[in-house]
Amino acid sequence: MxxxxxxxxxxxxxxxxxxxxxxxxxxxxxxxxxxxxxxxxxxxxxxxxxxxxxxxxxxxxxxxxxxxxxxxxxxxxxxxxxxxxxxxxNIYTEAPHIRKSLFWDTDFNKINWAKYKNAVIKRVFERGSKDEIEEITRYYNLSMK
Missing domain, CATH: 1.10.260.40 (lambda repressor-like DNA-binding domains)
Structure with a gap:
C-alpha cells in the first residue's frame, strides 16, 4: 500500500x-x-x-x-x-511585472508564483526581455553571480 x-x-x-x-x-x-x-x-x-x-x-x-x-x-x-x-x-500575493503573454498557455492571474517559482524563472530567463529578467531577479530575490 x-x-x-x-x-x-x-x-x-x-x-x-x-x-x-x-x-x-x-x-x-x-x-x-x-x-x-x-x-x-x-x-x-x-x-x-x-x-x-x-x-x-x-x-x-x-x-x-x-x-x-x-x-x-x-x-x-x-x-x-x-x-x-x-x-x-500566500508568499507571493502579487504577480511580477512581466508580460502576460510569456505565459500564454495558462491563466496568468491564477499562477501560484511560489509553487511554480522554478518554472517561472526558467521561462522568463528563456523568453523574457532584459527588463523582465531583472524583474524576476528582483521579485524572487535571486543573486546573479
Missing part, C-alpha cells in the same frame, strides 16, 4: 476511485449501492467537489478491495497538498 500511496499521494481520491471503477467495470451507482453512500455523494467525490469522510473511505476500501485506511490516507495526503499549496500562494 505504501508504494502506491507514494506514487499517487496528492491527487484527489475521487480521481483514483473513478479509475478503479473503470478498471473493474463498475458504475458510480453500483458503488453507491454497495457502500450505502448516496449516489450524489459518490458523484461529487469523483468530480472532486467533495472530500471523503473516514466512514466513506472505509466503505470504499472494502468494496474496491483495498487495505483498510487506503482511501482515508489518500484523502489526508490530498488535504496536506491543498494546505501547502495555499500556504505557498
Amino acid at each position: 505504501n508504494n502506491l500511496i507514494e506514487i499517487i499521494k496528492g491527487i484527489h481520491p475521487g480521481k483514483f476511485i473513478e479509475r478503479e471503477l473503470n478498471k473493474k467495470n463498475l458504475t458510480q451507482r453500483a458503488l453507491a449501492e454497495e457502500t450505502a453512500i448516496p449516489y450524489q455523494t459518490i458523484n461529487a467525490i469523483i468530480a472532486g467537489r467533495r472530500d471523503l469522510t473516514t466512514e466513506q473511505a472505509l466503505k470504499i476500501d472494502q468494496v474496491l478491495g483495498y487495505e483498510e485506511g487506503f482511501f482515508a490516507i489518500l484523502q489526508t495526503h490530498y488535504d496536506i497538498k491543498q494546505f501547502k499549496d495555499k500556504e505557498l500562494a
Whole structure:
C-alpha cells in the first residue's frame, strides 16, 4: 500500500476511485449501492467537489478491495497538498511585472508564483526581455553571480 500511496499521494481520491471503477467495470451507482453512500455523494467525490469522510473511505476500501485506511490516507495526503499549496500562494500575493503573454498557455492571474517559482524563472530567463529578467531577479530575490 505504501508504494502506491507514494506514487499517487496528492491527487484527489475521487480521481483514483473513478479509475478503479473503470478498471473493474463498475458504475458510480453500483458503488453507491454497495457502500450505502448516496449516489450524489459518490458523484461529487469523483468530480472532486467533495472530500471523503473516514466512514466513506472505509466503505470504499472494502468494496474496491483495498487495505483498510487506503482511501482515508489518500484523502489526508490530498488535504496536506491543498494546505501547502495555499500556504505557498500566500508568499507571493502579487504577480511580477512581466508580460502576460510569456505565459500564454495558462491563466496568468491564477499562477501560484511560489509553487511554480522554478518554472517561472526558467521561462522568463528563456523568453523574457532584459527588463523582465531583472524583474524576476528582483521579485524572487535571486543573486546573479
